[in-house]
Amino acid sequence: MARTATTAAAAPARRAVGRPSKGAIKKEAIVAVALEQIDKVGVYAFSLRDVARSLDVYPATIYWHVNSKDALLADVAGAVMQEVTPPRGKSSWQVWMRDLFFRYRAAVQKHPNVAQLIGAQLVSNSSLRTDLIDGVLIALLEAGATEENLLEAYNCVISSLIGFMTMELAPMPSEEVSQWADALKERVRSISPLDHPTLARYLPKLANKAFIVRWQNGTEVPLDSSFSANVEIFIAGLEGFLQKKTRAVAASETRKPRS
């Protein structure tokens, strides 16, 4: 992989520049084991010493291949992000973007515990997925983005893309889950219809399927229809945002829109 060379270029020459030299293999093994561990025990309980144990080496060994725990986590996030960017086909930007959203969902559903890494942590330095950024920009320009609103539109794409899944797969309070679930259910049951008639009325519809009122996360209760809704809402909203010309002008002068 060319990535080894790229990394070495930026790094303080900690590794030989030329061949992988079996070191590259070890590095990827470490990332693979780390991903396995995270899948198994979650980001919270994940430890470098565990991956060292899995590889039958001393903890310090890990540090020859990787600069820190954070750097390893970044690599793990990058690994999961591979292949989410759809190929730039002949389809419309809406189709491409929908594809992007669902590919991200599929990727992160395979490794649910990595969602919080991508969403809330580094976001995601080393994994600077050039093709993703490029693809989004191209789609946005095709959608009519201008110099004035490209940045904003881009940020909205990324946050919508990642935000929902981060929440859908957010880890539930560890350990005594059932006990906690019972407590939450009880609280849900005890909501006063007098103080909160609307909430009380619709609670049965929301229970365990709506953010804040659920006791299982997306690995056990996937929120498919809500995710789809989010995609459609975002794309429709984005269309409107990119169509409208500079707000102040449009509002004050009321020109004929060139749709």
Added chain:
Amino acid sequence: MARTATTAAAAPARRAVGRPSKGAIKKEAIVAVALEQIDKVGVYAFSLRDVARSLDVYPATIYWHVNSKDALLADVAGAVMQEVTPPRGKSSWQVWMRDLFFRYRAAVQKHPNVAQLIGAQLVSNSSLRTDLIDGVLIALLEAGATEENLLEAYNCVISSLIGFMTMELAPMPSEEVSQWADALKERVRSISPLDHPTLARYLPKLANKAFIVRWQNGTEVPLDSSFSANVEIFIAGLEGFLQKKTRAVAASETRKPRS
């Protein structure tokens, strides 16, 4: 506060039911100190032993007032979430919702490190902010939500509300930030205009202001205009989503819309 009594009701009677008895004061002091610590060192470096030191007590003392580190973090998140729900005034649902978004932003900007707690962690059990959920439901019903789409719309509100800020305030790789920033800047500079012409072209516009291509987070470089765009995109998209009747019917029969 009545909250003490409520907590005791659900909990296994670990505290006397009647008066605060000075214990309630201690509990709130713990949460306050924890919030201070998190503001100072971040969620990652936050430790129970530090709050114990700040309060001049033994670590074990904390455990009389709080069940676990996670529970404490949940309480901290709850504290920050207080007062984000706007009062249910006479305004339109759009105005109320915009208000909600900007109040949340203001609240979490005061405690940026808590954003990842709210976004990626528990979401947010104990802090089950009844008034928030109720308010969102009321707004959605006013907007025309039906039995069929209320759940989806609700989930989209929550994820849009929280998702953007979680990313805007996501912690940058700790410690040697400047070193890391330089590396990222270098990589940004070295992007090949041949492989990625679009990206290369617009990179100056994105640099340090766009997700994935920034080396400072929202505490140092706030993304105000992008946040506003996100609010407008979401609300506009939501309007469309709630307006449209059952998709299949509308598509196949092409009835006159009763707008």
Added chain:
DNA sequence: ACCTGAACACCGTTCAAGT
């Protein structure tokens, strides 16, 4: 270049025992 072996300075949590 890659790994060992050991150490440092921390953690969260538990538990008997005090008052």
Added chain:
DNA sequence: ACCTGAACACCGTTCAAGT
């Protein structure tokens, strides 16, 4: 009811030293 004092089983990271 509330806190002490000490212990248990861990961490991430560093560093001389080996090969």
